[in-house]
Amino acid sequence: MGVITVENVSRWYGNVVAVNGISMTIGPGVTGLLGPNGAGKSTLIHMMGGFLEPSAGALKIDGQDIWGHPEVYRHIGLVPERESAYDFLTGEQFILAMARLHKLPDPRGAARRAIGLVEMDYAAQRQIGTYSKGMKQRIKMASALVHDPAVLLLDEPFNGMDPRQRLQLMDLIRGMAEQGRTILFSSHILEEVERLATHIEVVVAGRHAASGDFREIRRLMTDRAHVFSLRSSDDRALAAAVIADGSATAVRVTDQGLEVEAGDFARFTRLLPRLAKESGVRLREVSPSDESLESVFSYLVEK
Amino acid sequence: MNSTIASLTLRGMLGRRRAVLLFLLPAVLLGLSVVLAATGYDTLSTSTGVLHAFGIVVLLPLLALIVGTGVIGPEIDEGQIMYVLTKPISRASVVLTKFACAVGLVVVFAVVPVWAASAIMVGPESDVSWAFAVGALQGGVVYAAVFLALAVVSRNAVTIGLIYALVWESMIGGFVAGSRNLSIQSWALSSVDALTSATTVNIGSSATTGLILTAITVTAALTLAITKLRTLTLATAD
Numbered sequence: 081m082g083v084i085t086v087e088n089v090s091r092w093y094g095n096v097v098a099v100n101g102i103s104m105t106i107g108p109g110v111t112g113l114l115g116p117n118g119a120g121k122s123t124l125i126h127m128m129g130g131f132l133e134p135s136a137g138a139l140k141i142d143g144q145d146i147w148g149h150p151e152v153y154r155h156i157g158l159v160p161e162r163e164s165a166y167d168f169l170t171g172e173q174f175i176l177a178m179a180r181l182h183k184l185p186d187p188r189g190a191a192r193r194a195i196g197l198v199e200m201d202y203a204a205q206r207q208i209g210t211y212s213k214g215m216k217q218r219i220k221m222a223s224a225l226v227h228d229p230a231v232l233l234l235d236e237p238f239n240g241m242d243p244r245q246r247l248q249l250m251d252l253i254r255g256m257a258e259q260g261r262t263i264l265f266s267s268h269i270l271e272e273v274e275r276l277a278t279h280i281e282v283v284v285a286g287r288h289a290a291s292g293d294f295r296e297i298r299r300l301m302t303d304r305a306h307v308f309s310l311r312s313s314d315d316r317a318l319a320a321a322v323i324a325d326g327s328a329t330a331v332r333v334t335d336q337g338l339e340v341e342a343g344d345f346a347r348f349t350r351l352l353p354r355l356a357k358e359s360g361v362r363l364r365e366v367s368p369s370d371e372s373l374e375s376v377f378s379y380l381v382e383k
Numbered sequence: 384m385n386s387t388i389a390s391l392t393l394r395g396m397l398g399r400r401r402a403v404l405l406f407l408l409p410a411v412l413l414g415l416s417v418v419l420a421a422t423g424y425d426t427l428s429t430s431t432g433v434l435h436a437f438g439i440v441v442l443l444p445l446l447a448l449i450v451g452t453g454v455i456g457p458e459i460d461e462g463q464i465m466y467v468l469t470k471p472i473s474r475a476s477v478v479l480t481k482f483a484c485a486v487g488l489v490v491v492f493a494v495v496p497v498w499a500a501s502a503i504m505v506g507p508e509s510d511v512s513w514a515f516a517v518g519a520l521q522g523g524v525v526y527a528a529v530f531l532a533l534a535v536v537s538r539n540a541v542t543i544g545l546i547y548a549l550v551w552e553s554m555i556g557g558f559v560a561g562s563r564n565l566s567i568q569s570w571a572l573s574s575v576d577a578l579t580s581a582t583t584v585n586i587g588s589s590a591t592t593g594l595i596l597t598a599i600t601v602t603a604a605l606t607l608a609i610t611k612l613r614t615l616t617l618a619t620a621d
Contacts, residue, residue, distance in 0.1 A: 131465075156469070169394070181472060223466060
């Protein structure tokens with residue numbers, strides 16, 4: 081089947097908590113693990129891949145504990161983030177060695193099949209050291225696919241890829257998912273996750289912030305209070321108009337101008353020019369003050 | 384033991400630039416012994432002096448350091464060890480295969496050259512050659528196990544290993560008689576002393592104690608390496 085269950089898992093390094101009480105279930109299809117850098121995505125993937133012992137909680141694949149059981153690797157394929165493979169081997173030698181390490185009955189056949197899956201036949205006789213970033217990513221995929229695993233874990237697979245390589249890899253991942261595999265990939269870029277994943281898990285600061293399909297996550301991310309910094313010819317008059325209209329949840333008058341917290345992003349941005357015109361105020365500057373991805377994520381955590 | 388891991392390890396070791404060092408050190412020893420033999424300076428005292436001071440004290444620990452850390456350290460540093468660890472293979476099998484590779488390389492690049500150098504200087508039939516070969520093998524096995532464990536435990540294995548070999552064994556071990564039992568070098572030399580009748584080799588510590596400590600250290604180091612490999616944490620940006 082290939083279902084990974086994460087049950088109330090925490091992981092800490094000394095005093096630093098990297099993953100904090102996360103529970104999730106990952107089934108067939110493409111799941112995107114979304115979060116800013118340092119959110120604990122890699123820690124979580126490493127625990128799912130059996131590389132790291134959870135400090136608390138349990139991770140299972142089809143009901144079997146992952147930690148301390150190397151036999152789960154018959155069902156898991158892991159593509160690590162770091163680029164380095166055995167650069168002195170050719171692509172084919174590398175995949176063949178992986179097939180042998182899995183003790184597959186027909187390592188040569190399995191290697192050829194995996195290399196074909198990632199369309200790397202044309203470069204199979206070249207040393208991995210001579211590959212481009214995208215090719216390395218593909219050969220790493222082949223190494224994780226050689227034993228036909230039900231679960232594929234990819235840590236930041238698109239990092240450092242050019243747009244064309246990105247598209248190719250997305251097609252490849254979609255194809256794998258159509259065959260019924262469970263695929264989890266991590267990313268800190270919303271658009272990547274949105275384009276590829278049918279299900280999204282958001283992790284922020286080690287905590288599970290949200291879960292669902294991308295529309296739901298999009299809505300969560302745009303339906304939040306947005307803070308705008310405004311400068312105008314008459315801040316007090318504008319503040320009065322905004323308060324009277326009721327589209328803002330908070331208004332502050334500061335030395336630099338106005339700070340407005342708008343509950344409804346779309347409505348407020350349409351409304352503001354009209355309000356300014358009606359009250360005869362000239363707007364000099366309107367800037368969203370918390371548009372960084374981190375603030376979007378931290379908003380999700382507070383919810 | 385796993386033949387695929389062994390072949391990956393050996394290709395990695397011999398394919399890197401530092402493989403040159405593997406050839407360099409034994410070449411110096413052999414060159415030195417050829418010169419001594421040709422010029423007639425190969426008296427028993429000089430010969431055993433060279434085998435002791437260069438063969439066992441310098442060549443053996445340095446070679447075992449390169450080999451013991453080299454069979455696993457770079458793979459951990461660069462992350463390729465992931466490809467081995469994500470396979471249904473026990474960690475013990477990974478460590479023992481790497482250890483076997485290290486011992487094999489130590490035999491080829493340290494034990495055989497030490498024997499050959501001795502054979503050139505004092506003749507292959509002399510018990511000196513065999514005694515030094517056995518001593519080098521014993522020392523090489525312990526060094527390989529200790530440095531391998533060090534490479535799993537620490538990123539600075541080479542530095543720590545060098546400090547151990549240069550500072551601890553050469554300095555402290557040489558001055559403080561009591562610390563001799565705490566040095567791998569002295570265990571190897573006590574075996575050499577026990578195996579040869581040549582009076583120019585005189586260590587004065589017990590070969591039996593050396594053997595017991597050898598067995599304990601190898602077991603402890605390999606157990607540590609296996610345990611640490613189970614919980615190996617690879618550095619990531621996240």
